[in-house]
Amino acid sequence: MMPEHARSERMHQICGGLLVILTAFSATSEAAADPIGRWLFKQDHATETVVEDLAGEADLLVKGGIRFRVEGERSAMILDGDKHNARIPHPQSGALLPAKAITVEAWTAIERTTEWGSILSAAHERKGWVLGFRQSNFSFGVATLKDGKPELSFSRAPDSLEWGRWHHVAGTYDGSALNVYVNGRLEDSIPVSGEIQYAEAPDILMGTFVDESNVFASQMWVHEAAVFDRALSEEEIRARFEAKKGLIPEVFQVKVGPYLERIDRETILVRWETEAPSPSVLLYGLELPVQNRIEDLTPKTQHELALTGIEPRKMYSYRIEFLDEKGRLQSTRLHELDATFDFAPVKTAINEEAFPPTEEGDKLAALAEEILDRIGTERGYCLIPGPGEGRLAFELAKRSQLKILCLEKDADRVQGLRASLDQAGLYGVRATVHHRPDDSLPYAPYLANLIVSENLLLGREFTGSPEEILKVLRPEGGTAYLPKNWADHPALKDRSDLQITTTDHPWIVVRRGSLPGAGVWTHQYGDAGNTSNSHDELVMHPLEALWYGEPGPRPMTDRGTRSPAPLSIHGRLFIQADRRLFGLDAYNGTMLWEREIPDLRRANVPRDAANQMAKGHSLYVAIRDRLWELDGQTGDLMQTFPVVRPENDLTYDWGCVVDGGPVILGTAVRRGGLFIGADGEWYDDPNEESDKVTSDNLFGIDPAAVRTVWIYERGRIINSTLSAGDGSVYFIETRSPEAVGRRSARLHEKQLFTDQWMVCLDASTGEVKWEKPVEFEGGEWVFYLSYFDGFLATLATTQDFHLHVFDARDGSPLWKKSLEMRRDHHGGAMQHPVIARGNIYCDSLAFDLRTGNLTHENLPERRGCGTMSGAENALFFRHHFHSVWNLDTDERVQYEGLRSGCWLGIIPAGGLLLAPESSAGCYCADPIQTTIAFLPTGGPQQK
């Protein structure tokens, strides 16, 4: 490793503008120098708008002007497909349209994928050729005649490409086989024959793909591209890759991050961690290439830089430069910083003169400090019944981000309070005064994180209704300061959910705990057993709106990508949005924290597993090759854990994350295997997108000791089957040599359903408790495993649903059923079961989990694309809108106007039905798109 002083000096050189631009690779390095078109994106070969064809006459015309990025040996042109794209117009393009055979290659880094993307294409009217990508997979297509009509065929790499990473991509066609290569390796080959068919006079496009009705604009860097009129051999392709592979940096990602925290509307903190001490350098800007630079040249591994002066409503780009262990300058891919919206608290300009110092003021200031230390949150709602002069409101607002509600009985005092708080700069966004002549509290239940009276703290008269105050007090830690003589009040006595602390003052401190009967939703399907049930006893119809608000649709993932479900525990709601996480107060919707994390992305969850789990007061999220532990209350990154990888030369990402009791369970997934759904993909039909993501191992870590406790490694573990409960871990793996030998983490049905084993491990030790060979009818669409109370249930869909139930003690089969599929579109074939009240609810029917006897055949119609979630007394689903089915009364109710999303988006937890906004991108004209919490109005919590 380079000494620190040398690293610092090196970065000084870089930062001082002494970046040495090395000579670009020369054409002599090429293994086969016979292209019919070749473009090297260097300043030497370009004017402002034209890139010279080094092999012929087909110069590239660049719309929007050429923008180069030069980093050491890499020189590349930047295209965004929209303002900046390139084309070779006809007739010059005519030289690049061979009929019998072709090779198209490029060195490229894709920054943003689209459903269809063109690195270089001569595709018009569904004819011609296209080297590009479909969604996140590189592909090469040519059009030949089929049944007398031209038709494009595609060869497609099985794994997702890595955003921002340099790849050598090549497609070849020799009249019989269509091949696509990535980094010198053959990724896919399909038989295709016939001459290549072209549209009349097609242009050749770079950065833009055009079909009959859409223009797909992709963001990418291109270093070089070439076209040959023959199909290069696999050896030639590999040689061409090897000749330039030094362009691919060995390290291009920082160890952890980056991750962003918005401080206020103009300030964003960017944090990351590097393996080796490095100066902190961030380049950012509104235009590419990014040129604004902030830096801290002190070598360190934990980095933090503040971006200030961020303009609202703008999209920024940024990248990090750092030195790796060998002292080489490296750069991350370009990330987006989305400043088009923000949920930061309003920056308050407090006028201290509104409340000049007094003795009482000093006392209240001290008490405010003490109170804030005690309540454990800086955000939320504070109710002050009997607000006195407003001083306590002022002191609390000044020291926190609480929103203060003052409740005053005297109409004359109301005006004075408002004026004082207004003068202090707090009125409205931070503090309001409500006038109520009596002790009734007009607020929704659970609203207040803190209830405290200035009058009470100053020993003045305080009246109120204990019942009303406790109704408004938030569960899971809501704190109320109440008169000492209320301790024996019937409303407080014998309440197991209240913790009452006496003090030396004339007040007691009451802390409200969990709602009796409330459940938690900690995993994708509710719990580690995948029951899709929170076991909440409170939530059922009728429901009323408890709160609503952000996040709205702007930061959310598109509705169709079947992204991870929200989670909720301890009164917090965790929402995974588009490359961003939110932590909300589940009882009043307060946004506790937000983190923008460019590498956070998981989609097509039914064919994989979610990347997050909540346990205790932590949220665990798998991001790239590590598991992050975030503080559930603040969003602070507590620690990260590296994926435990098998001993081979492959790169792995952290796949599943499941609470295994004494350990946290994780799996290693070969890089490229995870679905990321970056462009509104619609994962539904059984095709290559229904391939199941598998893991190469399963391991247990002890987060407290930061150590790996055990590792299991045998076959390919199907991520969607990993479940745990009662001290055991269950999964299904294939040990078929063909499946195990596949390079991709994604396996087709045939590979998957061969030599399958159901395995049970001891969660504490990883020891095999039992393992059984199993055979299923197949799982073309989805394949799930759930554990509950000694039973294991698999659900696979082919043309029908196939349900198998096993004894979890030894894996012996108990019963099985096949159900007719009601519909095979819009998620109809992908329904995840719900286990509730000893029944397993599977699409249209329910069975007794123990006996297999049919118990329900009247499950509600579900028009929408989601899947069900459950609690003890009701199931929740999308029909047209958020919907509830009461199990006891058979009532089916829609809460009209709020459209649910296309997977599991509404969860019963904490005595509430929590429904983050999940209709983002919908064409529909539903009136409102909002996150909302529903409160059951008939339950016992309405005390």
Add this chain to the structure above:
Amino acid sequence: MLFAGSLSLLSLVLSVSADAGSWPTHRSDPARSGVTTEQLQFPLKPMWVYESKYPPQPAWSGPARRDGWHKTENLKPRMVFDWAYHVTADENSVYFGSSSDDKIHCIDAETGTERWVYYTEGPVRLAPTLDGGRVYAGSDDGWVYCLDASDGSLVWKHQAAPATHLLAGNGRVVSKHPVRTGVLVYDGTAYFGSGLFKWEGVYLTALDAETGEVVWKNRVENLTPQGYLLASAERLYFPNSRGAPLVFNRKDGSFLHAVGGSGGTFCLLTGDMLVYGPGKTGTLDAFPEASNDQLATFQGNQMIVTPTVSYLHTDTDLRALDRTNFTRLKTEATKLGNQVNELGKQLRKLEDPEGEEAKNLQADIDAARERLVAVEAELLKTLIWQRDLNLPYSLILAGETLFVGGTDEAAAVDGKNGEVIWSHPVEGRALDLAVAGNRLFVSTDLGKIYCFEKEE
């Protein structure tokens, strides 16, 4: 036939609009025409800037970043009714409600200093309405307030919500039945809607503007009333948040019909049409005022319609169009386009694509297409002038001058020829414009209100 009475109907609409010199309600009148007869003199110079302590706190942030399935980018926000402090004004005073400090404000039009404020118990998201020396405003606290315009004293207030129930909504503590339609006063009656969620109850109310007594109050279905409501002599038009407006009988509040189209809270009555948008991508849909038979759809964010000229405002330009012919031809073009699509569907369903029926359908399609081409050609002739203009957020007409608002700029355009005759920088997006008392008022999303007046 449809447009034969347009001039007289427009006159009727304008008859309830403000006297020259005042801008008594959002976009000038109950039709939200955005038109006043008052002609400002140029050049204008900035007289004062009112800076709110905090910028507006909109109820709803923008739309999704994209529609992934349809690969549509740059979706338009359909609910922008509270993204700036919209003003109403007369010769002496400027009035606005605040979503950040919950007050109704009255400021001196000449100096920009505060005359009076009135505290409500929740955000006031839409501009007050002035009528007969009174100020009418609704609040997220679930109440409607009638104040004396001279001193802000309370004349009466009415609880729109059936009960006081405050919850956390849009980051504030608000009524379960917030008033987010503004209060529209027409023929001595004050109209407004309250509530958001059907299952919690949504209400439309008409009050005697003088006394605050209830004229009628109806619980309604399928409406989430957000955005400035509109009125004609017979009907009330309620914007339906992101969705399409619903139309009610002004006399008794009974439901008349729902409007089609793609949603949004910019709405305009032209005397014979309801025009609204901006839909998903910046389109305006036009319907007859009395029915839901869609007449036309055209690209645009806002529109001004006079008896002879329509001004259409898009993200990139401003156009003056021969109103009568543009509307007639656009209507025909829309119908022909729909006809071609419908016939095409029928054609594709035929079992025998070579049969007689198919040939007939194809002939009909060809005829419709041919006519469509001719209509499109005629439409080009309706263009009076076109001005490239990157000021896409607001548009009004004062006398013969159009005022437009964009990012960090407001400008004046000669209505006769499209020449830009004045512009001035402002901070933020100029989302709302008003003209009253020889002054131009510009409201931006940073919470600033600018006053411009002719330089002496």
